[in-house]
Amino acid sequence: MFFSGQTKLKLPVQRFSVDYKIIGNNKEEAYAKAKDICVEQTAEFPEELVPQGVISDNILGRIENFRNINDNTFVARISYAVDSAAGELTQLLNVIFGNISIKPGIRVENINITPELAEKFKGPRFGTNGLRGILDVKDRPLLFTALKPMGVPAKELAEIAYKFAIGGIDIIKDDHGLSNQPFCDFEERVKLCAAAVEKANRETGNKSIYMPNITGPHSEIVSRAKKAKELGAGGLLISPGLTGFDVIREIADNDDINLPIMGHPAFLGSYVFGENGISHKALFGQIMRLAGADGTIYPNFGGRFSFTVQECESIVEGATEYMEGLKPIFPCPAGGMTLESIPQSLKVYGKNVVFLVGGGLFKHGDDLIESSRYFRKIIE
């Protein structure tokens, strides 16, 4: 009526799919919600007016599977045209959960990408094996800690970094709240901390790395990544909840930067609470990996946050299960972990894990080198 029905859409249309958990009073209601998702996430147009034929058959989401988990919880697998994502991570996420983020009772459980998407979104540059190679650590869990607290001058953070590295911590990152404060300048901090870790490496023969936080203004993130590389950083920390996920992809794909990336969960937590949102697996596992993080930081069970063992295991699944050839990435449980909790976590995670202990190392005793060595000893 309004349109000729023409389209430049190429046939046959490749499709990817998303599994949504849908809450409904009954099957009919939940199925109607699934049908609504098909339209809302694509044409966003009165369905009866969508040009019939190539467009209605291919642009609209399609329910590939619909099943109930219990009387009011259902799972719908909905497929979409790969081209609707425009080869852009922003638009892919928009198709997956853009407008329906505003509708109650819909949760992204699992994302099923296609070989075409894996071609476009290459995911992590290093992945688990690549990061092990950089650190020269074959088969134990990796040790990860953070420089803090905010307010301390860069020089003292560098002294701490040196002690961590001497004690055998593999990855020493900025606390995610250190950016470019007037009292802790980015360049000065990166320069001093990278040099401190390098000095320790010369003394120990280890290959520890320093990972500054480059989360910052849109126009400065890439230049901070390059500056960090130039100053000797061995990796980068990014909070995609603050910068957008595509920043990780941009930096992971950059051959000049060529550094491993850890994704931080700041500002992302609200997605995983409640019946609307994104599952732990899809958000902290699949999306972080698709964006190109080599490790995904999240609050471990039993710490000062609220994730369950099962939720943490689902993140491991998203981080490591087969995903069209994308490299597996490291789960990095964190968030109030103490050295005492490590043995229990080892049982859950096995060896392919990065344990992030921040405050816990400081709490363990006055001698940071000794505390770091003790951390390493428990792991080994």
Place this chain on the structure above:
Amino acid sequence: MFFSGQTKLKLPVQRFSVDYKIIGNNKEEAYAKAKDICVEQTAEFPEELVPQGVISDNILGRIENFRNINDNTFVARISYAVDSAAGELTQLLNVIFGNISIKPGIRVENINITPELAEKFKGPRFGTNGLRGILDVKDRPLLFTALKPMGVPAKELAEIAYKFAIGGIDIIKDDHGLSNQPFCDFEERVKLCAAAVEKANRETGNKSIYMPNITGPHSEIVSRAKKAKELGAGGLLISPGLTGFDVIREIADNDDINLPIMGHPAFLGSYVFGENGISHKALFGQIMRLAGADGTIYPNFGGRFSFTVQECESIVEGATEYMEGLKPIFPCPAGGMTLESIPQSLKVYGKNVVFLVGGGLFKHGDDLIESSRYFRKIIE
């Protein structure tokens, strides 16, 4: 113990504050949560080990006020050092809600910025008066619609844009799902649609504008904004849930681009559901405005989404109440609005509103020019 207690923090320390709604079984529990926020959002460090003196007194969040709303709901006003935000919107949002986004039962209700922050974050370039000036519309609500559905070629979208403009719609935007798909190229679309609206303006004497969606890859957003400007676009649509809020600031502050911006809520909805998150007022009102959007799009009450009248009114509050001199911005209720629902909405919003009717205009009848004129007539 670990640190000298030195800091480069300048005294006296300017502070901004955030009102958090906190859920707790009793006052003691909720107060403990508030104290935890003070540490988690700043030092993220065992409190007893934070260097005493300038750092402990100023870097840690401070409870300025604590009151109960009912037996298990409390509001804490917590202040933070302005410098902890590093003059960066990403870091400001991190201090406001980074890590505690992962803790249940904490919700940002209201953000109280300071003159120093308003100096750094200038907010909207145009605001309500500026946008009225561009459109030459003194005192009626503005009319806003969207080009859709996905799959239709740019040429046909441009024909639709022409009809909308002839019919008197003030702002004609891309549907937020149109980015740079192989079947609807960004540049071709912007060129054709901007030209179509300009042609209509020459015929009507109106000053309608076309607003393309520039949400896209990190490295391309600014260049798409510039290209859009060059091709005659009159404004820009951005979904900060996909790109990060700082993209809006970057573009709003750019003198060469100099175009009004509408912020779209895609991928942001999960923040406003449930007891963890950000209030409608703070997210769609205050944060959009602080970032620099001139209008904030959100689902109106009574449409196909679930916001209440009260929630919509709170967005208007965040968009317009005094905010240290930042210009007020337009609430843009949308989301399944029909022409029939306009009179009721007029009662709630008054004149300072932008009504976004997309599918509703197509549904109203076969003649888009007539439907647009009818929309305008109801408004006037």
